[in-house]
Amino acid sequence: MIFTAVKADGVQINDITARAGVFNQEEVDCVAELWQDYLTYGVPDCGYNFIVEREGDKVLGFACHGPRDLTQGVHDLYWIAVDPETRRGGVGRRLLTASEEAVRQSGGRILIAETSGTPPYESTRNFYINMGYQAEASIKDFYSQGDDLVIFVKRL
Protein backbone atom coordinates (compact mmCIF):
# COMPACT_ATOMS: atom_id res chain seq x y z
CA MET A 1 0.00 0.00 0.00
CA ILE A 2 1.15 3.54 -0.72
CA PHE A 3 1.98 5.85 2.19
CA THR A 4 3.49 9.25 2.74
CA ALA A 5 7.07 8.42 3.71
CA VAL A 6 8.04 8.70 7.38
CA LYS A 7 11.43 9.00 9.03
CA ALA A 8 11.75 5.24 9.64
CA ASP A 9 11.60 4.62 5.85
CA GLY A 10 14.85 6.54 5.25
CA VAL A 11 17.30 3.68 5.62
CA GLN A 12 15.36 1.46 3.21
CA ILE A 13 14.87 4.31 0.70
CA ASN A 14 18.60 4.91 0.57
CA ASP A 15 19.26 1.19 0.40
CA ILE A 16 16.87 0.72 -2.56
CA THR A 17 18.51 3.63 -4.40
CA ALA A 18 21.96 2.13 -3.90
CA ARG A 19 20.83 -1.36 -5.01
CA ALA A 20 18.68 -0.19 -7.95
CA GLY A 21 21.61 -0.69 -10.28
CA VAL A 22 21.15 2.36 -12.51
CA PHE A 23 22.14 5.24 -10.20
CA ASN A 24 25.70 6.45 -9.82
CA GLN A 25 27.11 7.63 -6.47
CA GLU A 26 26.22 11.29 -7.13
CA GLU A 27 22.61 10.28 -7.78
CA VAL A 28 22.48 8.10 -4.65
CA ASP A 29 23.84 11.04 -2.65
CA CYS A 30 21.26 13.35 -4.25
CA VAL A 31 18.36 11.17 -3.08
CA ALA A 32 19.86 11.18 0.43
CA GLU A 33 20.08 14.99 0.35
CA LEU A 34 16.48 15.44 -0.78
CA TRP A 35 15.38 12.98 1.89
CA GLN A 36 17.30 14.94 4.54
CA ASP A 37 15.59 18.18 3.40
CA TYR A 38 12.21 16.41 3.51
CA LEU A 39 12.82 15.39 7.15
CA THR A 40 14.40 18.67 8.22
CA TYR A 41 12.21 21.26 6.50
CA GLY A 42 9.05 19.41 5.52
CA VAL A 43 7.24 19.47 2.17
CA PRO A 44 5.94 23.07 2.29
CA ASP A 45 9.46 24.47 2.59
CA CYS A 46 11.56 22.01 0.56
CA GLY A 47 8.99 20.98 -2.06
CA TYR A 48 10.00 17.30 -2.04
CA ASN A 49 7.10 14.85 -1.57
CA PHE A 50 8.29 11.35 -0.75
CA ILE A 51 5.88 8.41 -0.94
CA VAL A 52 6.59 4.72 -0.40
CA GLU A 53 4.92 1.42 -1.07
CA ARG A 54 5.21 -0.59 2.13
CA GLU A 55 4.32 -4.18 2.96
CA GLY A 56 4.42 -4.50 6.75
CA ASP A 57 7.68 -2.78 7.62
CA LYS A 58 9.30 -3.47 4.29
CA VAL A 59 9.63 -0.61 1.80
CA LEU A 60 9.18 -2.02 -1.73
CA GLY A 61 9.80 1.24 -3.58
CA PHE A 62 9.58 5.00 -3.33
CA ALA A 63 8.92 8.07 -5.45
CA CYS A 64 9.67 11.75 -4.94
CA HIS A 65 8.00 14.62 -6.75
CA GLY A 66 7.66 18.36 -6.30
CA PRO A 67 6.59 21.59 -7.99
CA ARG A 68 8.91 23.27 -10.52
CA ASP A 69 9.75 26.86 -9.54
CA LEU A 70 8.45 29.65 -11.78
CA THR A 71 5.78 27.49 -13.43
CA GLN A 72 2.05 27.26 -12.86
CA GLY A 73 1.33 23.61 -12.26
CA VAL A 74 4.44 21.80 -13.51
CA HIS A 75 5.77 19.12 -11.17
CA ASP A 76 8.93 17.08 -11.48
CA LEU A 77 9.18 13.40 -10.74
CA TYR A 78 12.62 13.63 -9.18
CA TRP A 79 13.05 9.98 -8.32
CA ILE A 80 11.27 6.69 -8.57
CA ALA A 81 12.87 3.37 -7.65
CA VAL A 82 11.68 -0.12 -6.82
CA ASP A 83 13.55 -2.73 -4.81
CA PRO A 84 15.18 -4.93 -7.51
CA GLU A 85 14.02 -8.01 -5.60
CA THR A 86 10.36 -7.06 -5.95
CA ARG A 87 10.21 -5.76 -9.51
CA ARG A 88 7.43 -6.68 -11.96
CA GLY A 89 4.85 -6.60 -9.19
CA GLY A 90 3.36 -3.28 -10.27
CA VAL A 91 5.06 -1.30 -7.49
CA GLY A 92 6.46 1.32 -9.90
CA ARG A 93 3.10 1.67 -11.62
CA ARG A 94 1.30 2.21 -8.30
CA LEU A 95 3.92 4.71 -7.07
CA LEU A 96 3.74 6.72 -10.30
CA THR A 97 -0.07 6.66 -10.34
CA ALA A 98 -0.14 7.87 -6.73
CA SER A 99 2.35 10.64 -7.57
CA GLU A 100 0.19 11.76 -10.50
CA GLU A 101 -2.88 11.74 -8.27
CA ALA A 102 -1.12 13.86 -5.63
CA VAL A 103 0.05 16.34 -8.28
CA ARG A 104 -3.47 16.54 -9.73
CA GLN A 105 -4.96 17.12 -6.27
CA SER A 106 -2.52 19.96 -5.59
CA GLY A 107 -3.67 21.65 -8.80
CA GLY A 108 -0.79 20.43 -10.99
CA ARG A 109 -1.27 20.17 -14.76
CA ILE A 110 1.89 18.45 -15.90
CA LEU A 111 4.26 15.84 -14.47
CA ILE A 112 7.75 15.69 -15.96
CA ALA A 113 10.16 12.78 -15.72
CA GLU A 114 13.67 13.39 -16.97
CA THR A 115 15.73 10.35 -17.76
CA SER A 116 18.67 9.10 -19.76
CA GLY A 117 18.63 7.98 -23.40
CA THR A 118 21.19 5.21 -22.84
CA PRO A 119 20.49 1.45 -23.14
CA PRO A 120 20.49 0.78 -19.35
CA TYR A 121 17.50 3.15 -19.11
CA GLU A 122 15.48 1.50 -21.90
CA SER A 123 13.14 -0.25 -19.47
CA THR A 124 12.69 3.04 -17.59
CA ARG A 125 11.76 4.82 -20.84
CA ASN A 126 9.33 2.01 -21.75
CA PHE A 127 7.81 2.26 -18.29
CA TYR A 128 7.02 5.96 -18.81
CA ILE A 129 5.64 5.32 -22.30
CA ASN A 130 3.40 2.54 -20.95
CA MET A 131 2.23 4.93 -18.22
CA GLY A 132 1.06 7.45 -20.84
CA TYR A 133 4.10 9.75 -20.97
CA GLN A 134 5.39 11.30 -24.17
CA ALA A 135 9.06 11.91 -24.89
CA GLU A 136 8.47 15.56 -25.78
CA ALA A 137 12.01 16.88 -25.72
CA SER A 138 15.60 15.72 -25.74
CA ILE A 139 19.03 17.27 -25.33
CA LYS A 140 21.97 15.46 -26.85
CA ASP A 141 25.03 14.61 -24.70
CA PHE A 142 23.39 16.13 -21.63
CA TYR A 143 24.39 13.95 -18.69
CA SER A 144 27.71 13.29 -20.38
CA GLN A 145 29.07 12.75 -23.89
CA GLY A 146 26.82 10.10 -25.46
CA ASP A 147 24.24 10.23 -22.67
CA ASP A 148 21.22 12.24 -23.82
CA LEU A 149 18.51 13.78 -21.66
CA VAL A 150 15.00 12.61 -22.55
CA ILE A 151 12.14 14.64 -21.07
CA PHE A 152 8.95 12.63 -20.61
CA VAL A 153 5.78 14.64 -20.09
CA LYS A 154 2.31 13.64 -18.94
CA ARG A 155 -0.53 16.14 -19.02
CA LEU A 156 -2.80 15.32 -16.10
Added chain:
Amino acid sequence: MIFTAVKADGVQINDITARAGVFNQEEVDCVAELWQDYLTYGVPDCGYNFIVEREGDKVLGFACHGPRDLTQGVHDLYWIAVDPETRRGGVGRRLLTASEEAVRQSGGRILIAETSGTPPYESTRNFYINMGYQAEASIKDFYSQGDDLVIFVKRL
Protein backbone atom coordinates in the same frame (compact mmCIF):
# COMPACT_ATOMS: atom_id res chain seq x y z
CA MET B 1 33.62 46.21 -18.02
CA ILE B 2 32.63 42.80 -16.66
CA PHE B 3 33.28 41.99 -13.00
CA THR B 4 32.43 39.26 -10.54
CA ALA B 5 29.50 40.75 -8.63
CA VAL B 6 30.14 42.08 -5.14
CA LYS B 7 27.76 42.81 -2.28
CA ALA B 8 27.35 46.49 -3.21
CA ASP B 9 25.91 45.47 -6.62
CA GLY B 10 22.90 43.80 -5.00
CA VAL B 11 20.55 46.77 -4.89
CA GLN B 12 21.11 47.61 -8.55
CA ILE B 13 20.81 43.95 -9.62
CA ASN B 14 17.42 43.69 -7.96
CA ASP B 15 16.41 47.05 -9.37
CA ILE B 16 17.34 46.04 -12.93
CA THR B 17 15.37 42.79 -12.59
CA ALA B 18 12.31 44.69 -11.39
CA ARG B 19 12.54 47.28 -14.19
CA ALA B 20 13.43 44.82 -16.97
CA GLY B 21 9.76 44.57 -17.88
CA VAL B 22 9.55 40.85 -18.64
CA PHE B 23 9.86 39.29 -15.20
CA ASN B 24 6.89 38.66 -12.91
CA GLN B 25 7.08 39.10 -9.13
CA GLU B 26 7.94 35.42 -8.52
CA GLU B 27 10.86 35.77 -10.93
CA VAL B 28 12.06 39.00 -9.33
CA ASP B 29 11.91 37.28 -5.93
CA CYS B 30 13.81 34.30 -7.33
CA VAL B 31 16.72 36.50 -8.47
CA ALA B 32 16.80 38.06 -4.98
CA GLU B 33 16.90 34.60 -3.38
CA LEU B 34 19.75 33.39 -5.60
CA TRP B 35 21.62 36.63 -4.87
CA GLN B 36 21.14 36.09 -1.13
CA ASP B 37 22.52 32.55 -1.42
CA TYR B 38 25.47 33.89 -3.43
CA LEU B 39 26.31 36.35 -0.63
CA THR B 40 25.61 33.98 2.23
CA TYR B 41 27.14 30.71 1.01
CA GLY B 42 29.45 31.70 -1.84
CA VAL B 43 29.73 30.11 -5.28
CA PRO B 44 31.31 26.77 -4.24
CA ASP B 45 28.35 25.94 -1.98
CA CYS B 46 25.39 27.52 -3.79
CA GLY B 47 26.56 27.16 -7.40
CA TYR B 48 25.32 30.60 -8.50
CA ASN B 49 27.92 32.73 -10.29
CA PHE B 50 26.85 36.37 -10.57
CA ILE B 51 28.68 38.72 -12.92
CA VAL B 52 27.92 42.36 -13.71
CA GLU B 53 28.87 44.92 -16.31
CA ARG B 54 29.73 48.07 -14.39
CA GLU B 55 30.55 51.61 -15.57
CA GLY B 56 31.96 53.46 -12.59
CA ASP B 57 29.52 52.56 -9.79
CA LYS B 58 26.63 51.97 -12.15
CA VAL B 59 25.57 48.38 -12.88
CA LEU B 60 24.42 48.15 -16.51
CA GLY B 61 23.39 44.51 -16.42
CA PHE B 62 24.04 41.18 -14.79
CA ALA B 63 24.06 37.47 -15.50
CA CYS B 64 23.93 34.41 -13.27
CA HIS B 65 24.97 30.90 -14.25
CA GLY B 66 25.81 27.65 -12.49
CA PRO B 67 26.40 23.93 -12.96
CA ARG B 68 23.44 21.59 -13.38
CA ASP B 69 23.40 18.82 -10.78
CA LEU B 70 23.91 15.25 -11.96
CA THR B 71 25.48 16.28 -15.28
CA GLN B 72 29.06 16.37 -16.44
CA GLY B 73 29.64 19.86 -17.73
CA VAL B 74 26.14 21.29 -18.25
CA HIS B 75 25.64 24.80 -16.91
CA ASP B 76 22.43 26.81 -16.71
CA LEU B 77 22.18 30.47 -17.52
CA TYR B 78 19.70 31.21 -14.75
CA TRP B 79 19.33 34.93 -15.38
CA ILE B 80 20.52 37.65 -17.68
CA ALA B 81 19.14 41.18 -17.64
CA VAL B 82 20.25 44.57 -18.87
CA ASP B 83 19.12 47.94 -17.56
CA PRO B 84 16.34 48.96 -19.98
CA GLU B 85 17.89 52.44 -20.18
CA THR B 86 21.17 51.08 -21.54
CA ARG B 87 19.97 48.44 -23.99
CA ARG B 88 21.40 48.00 -27.50
CA GLY B 89 24.89 48.83 -26.25
CA GLY B 90 26.12 45.24 -26.35
CA VAL B 91 25.88 44.75 -22.58
CA GLY B 92 23.87 41.53 -22.92
CA ARG B 93 26.25 40.20 -25.52
CA ARG B 94 29.29 40.90 -23.33
CA LEU B 95 27.63 39.37 -20.24
CA LEU B 96 26.69 36.20 -22.12
CA THR B 97 30.12 35.89 -23.72
CA ALA B 98 31.76 36.28 -20.30
CA SER B 99 29.41 33.64 -18.84
CA GLU B 100 30.30 31.22 -21.65
CA GLU B 101 34.00 31.88 -21.08
CA ALA B 102 33.65 31.21 -17.35
CA VAL B 103 31.75 27.98 -18.01
CA ARG B 104 34.38 26.88 -20.53
CA GLN B 105 37.19 27.65 -18.08
CA SER B 106 35.51 25.58 -15.37
CA GLY B 107 35.41 22.60 -17.75
CA GLY B 108 31.81 23.07 -18.88
CA ARG B 109 30.69 21.70 -22.26
CA ILE B 110 27.17 23.09 -22.61
CA LEU B 111 25.37 26.26 -21.56
CA ILE B 112 21.56 26.10 -21.42
CA ALA B 113 19.22 29.07 -21.44
CA GLU B 114 15.58 28.33 -20.78
CA THR B 115 13.09 30.95 -21.85
CA SER B 116 9.49 31.52 -22.82
CA GLY B 117 7.95 31.04 -26.25
CA THR B 118 5.58 34.02 -25.89
CA PRO B 119 5.75 37.24 -27.97
CA PRO B 120 7.25 39.41 -25.15
CA TYR B 121 10.28 37.10 -25.19
CA GLU B 122 10.81 37.24 -28.96
CA SER B 123 13.78 39.61 -28.66
CA THR B 124 15.25 37.38 -25.95
CA ARG B 125 14.96 34.33 -28.24
CA ASN B 126 16.52 36.27 -31.13
CA PHE B 127 19.33 37.33 -28.82
CA TYR B 128 20.18 33.69 -28.04
CA ILE B 129 19.95 32.71 -31.72
CA ASN B 130 22.29 35.57 -32.67
CA MET B 131 24.67 34.43 -29.95
CA GLY B 132 24.90 30.96 -31.51
CA TYR B 133 22.32 29.11 -29.42
CA GLN B 134 19.99 26.49 -30.88
CA ALA B 135 16.41 25.97 -29.73
CA GLU B 136 16.93 22.25 -29.20
CA ALA B 137 13.85 21.40 -27.16
CA SER B 138 10.48 22.78 -26.20
CA ILE B 139 7.66 21.86 -23.83
CA LYS B 140 4.18 23.16 -24.62
CA ASP B 141 2.20 25.08 -21.98
CA PHE B 142 5.09 24.81 -19.53
CA TYR B 143 5.19 28.10 -17.61
CA SER B 144 1.42 28.31 -17.92
CA GLN B 145 -1.30 27.47 -20.44
CA GLY B 146 -0.14 29.02 -23.73
CA ASP B 147 3.35 29.82 -22.44
CA ASP B 148 5.82 27.25 -23.78
CA LEU B 149 9.29 26.49 -22.50
CA VAL B 150 12.03 26.86 -25.12
CA ILE B 151 15.41 25.36 -24.23
CA PHE B 152 18.33 27.08 -25.98
CA VAL B 153 21.59 25.17 -26.02
CA LYS B 154 25.12 26.24 -26.90
CA ARG B 155 27.90 23.68 -27.11
CA LEU B 156 31.09 25.42 -25.97
